[in-house]
Amino acid sequence: MSPRRLSGTRAWGAHARLRLRAERTWLITLPAVVLVLTALLSPSYGTAYSSEAAMARAVASARANDTMLLLYGSLSHGADPVQIAVWELGAMTCLGTSIVVVLRTASLTRGEEDRGRAELLHAASVGPARRVLGQALTLALLSALIGVGAGTGLLALDGAALADARAYGTAVALTCLLLAAQAHLAAQIASDAPGARWLGLAVLAAAYLVYGLSCSQEPGWADLPGRLSPFHLRQALSPGGQNAWLPALWGGCAWMLLVIITILTARRRDLGQGLVTMRSPRAGRPLGVGGPVPLALRLSRGGITVWALALSAAAWLLIDMGGAVVARAQEGAFDPDSGLGAILGGGDDAGEAFLGYVGSLIGALTALQAVSLANRAGADELVGRAEALASTGVRPARLLLAWWCAAAAGSGFALCCAAASAAGAGDGALGTGARDAVRLVAGQWPAALAAASVASAICGALPRWRGIAWLAPPICVGLIQFGATLDVPERVRAANPLAQAGRPGSWWLLGASAALVGIAVVRVRRRDLALASSSRSRRHPPHGIRPPAAPHREEERPCAL
Structure with missing residues (x-):
């Protein structure tokens, strides 16, 4: 082996170790979250139905509902609780983890080039082939650990065998792996990291939609593309049924x-450039905004619009699927002690209860959007944009308020669109009207506003800890989903911010939001700007060792002539 190739191999090995160390948080956290959520959710499928006849009716109704087939995929006739869990929970697990993996793929691949690491590796004889191979192996390890977490969590379901867990974990891992590989290829085509993210998400959405159409329609144009979709692996491996392993070989x-x-x-491409270079038609033109608030709205309007359309589609799908669920709840098909039975009950108001449940899910997603927008104030401060704006006379408090206003406007617009969609779909599916949709869906705006205010307060005090604000919406959803099954006290569940839609508690949320924003403004005015390198660059010497003092220099004195 030549010395150049040997040095390149050593550099690649060192870079692989550094990459694993840098990705250790994702390699531990994401599989652990999948394991915990699967272990918490899967046991409810064994106790959700009061009898086998009720479960058979639920399976027949699901097989006849095109919307459910579009969302979850095909369901075999006579499915047992394990197959129902793999069908419903597996679809949401594959979709959620795939979105995270695709976003992480874009950050891992093009993020290295944006930060200049790829040039350093190229100087150390680590070419594109070795760099891409190292990235692919890291993503493969992440996907494998996600599959281990999903398969281990399925064992919490009564009746799930070890072979079922292995097949389910393999299906989840291969789905994430293939979608990550497609996003990795898309990242080579896009011109930058944001383009890689959007292109990877577009490929994921196309694969999910094509597979859903192939399951919900008669054999047609979507049948062959649906079989080639990575989401088809869960159906091909059939965990809980045949537990086939040949599709896993084809997936590899x-x-x-x-x-x-x-x-x-x-x-075939240069560093920092994509295989296809696309220039925005508005590139180089002035934005024409009159302050921080219009600038924040201008920068985030694309994401706000896409998120509003996505939430509208999600609300329509969930409510359209809820018609059969509400009918079964009114017939008493669900065990009152199960999670869904405790949420819906068995009375005539099951439709309104289901609409409130959908509203809480939409409210949680909107709260995550609000947190994402409000946290951009802390991100701008850490990367130095706030300092640049301060030099032009724009104070950091105005930047903080600008992103809070963008979060408030974006969440309000998304909830209004979702409420309009819920009003149109709920009339025929649930028997609810426009007034109920406005009260239970659009009424989640105070909760989203409170989430944005919490994020702004953290950015105003400790911008490096702004990630804590992401924890509140999932915790609130967990209280709604598992509050009854985990015997959470009623007053704790009633105090859930997502349960205040259309109630007097919304006024308390608005007051708390105003107080948190005031605290954030006061706090950001009383401290200095934080920079990403201000504290990380300081290294304290070990105990007993002091750095050498700088030599004193005698002051130069003018000599008298």
């Missing part, structure tokens, strides 16, 4: 083929 071969194509594509 497809991953290797995608990695080879990605390596060949990476060799």
Whole structure:
């Protein structure tokens, strides 16, 4: 082996170790979250139905509902609780983890080039092939650990065998792996990291939609593309049923083929550039905004619009699927001690209860959007944009308030669109009207506003800890989903911010939001700007060792002539 190739191999090995160390948080946290959520959610499928006849009616109703087939995929006739869990919970697990993995793929691949690490690796004889291979192996390890977490969590379901857990974990891992490989290839085509994210998410959405259409329609144009979709692996492996392993072999071969194509594509482009260079038609033009608030709205209007359309579609799908669920709840098909039975009950108001449940889910997603927008004030401060704006006369408090206003406007617009969609779909599916949709869906705006205020307060005090604000919406959803099954006190569940839609508690949320924003403004005015390198660059010497003092220099005195 030549010295140059040997040095390149050593540099690649050192870079692989550094990459694993840098990704250790994701390699531990994401599989652990999947394991915990699967272990908490899967046991409810064994106790959700009061009898086998009720479960058979639920399976027949699901197989006849095109919307449920579009969302979750095909369901075999005579499915047991394990197969129902793999069908419903597996679809949401594959979709949620795939979104996270695709976003992480874009950050891992093009983020290295944006930060200049790829140039350093190229100088150390680590070419595009080795760099892409290292990234692919890291993503493969992350996908494998996610599959281990999903399969281990399924064992909490009564009746799930070890073979079922292995097949389910393999299906989840291969789905994430193939979607990550497709996003990795898309990242070589896009011109920058944001373009890689959008292109990867577009590929994921197309794969999910094509598979859903192939399951919900008669055999047609979507049948062959649906079989090629990574989401088809869960149906092909059939966890809880046949537990087939041949599709896993084909999935592994497809991953290797995608990695080879990605390596060949990476060799044909320059660092920092995509294989296809696309220039925005508005690039180079002045924004024409009159202050921080219009600037924040201008920068985030694309994401706000896409998020509003996505929430509208999600509300329509969930409510359209809820018609059969409400009918079964009114017939007493659900056990009152189960999670869904405790949420819906068995009375005539099951439709309104289901609409409130959908509203809480939409409210949680809107709260996450509000947190994302409000946290951009802390991100701008850490990367130095707030300091640049301060030099032009824009104080950091105005920047903080600008992103809070963008979060408030974006969440309000998304909830209004979702409420309009819920009003149109709920009339026929649930028997609810426009007034109920406004009260239970659009009424989640105070909760989203409170989440944005919490994020702004953290950014005003400790911008480096702004990630804590992401914890509140999932905790609130967990209280709604598992509050009854975990015997959480009623007063704690009643105090849930997502349960205040259309209630007097919304006024308390608005007051708390105003107080938190005031605290954030006062706090950001009384401290200095924080920079990402201000504290990390300081290294304290070990105890007993002091750095050498700088030599004193005698002051120069003018000599008298």
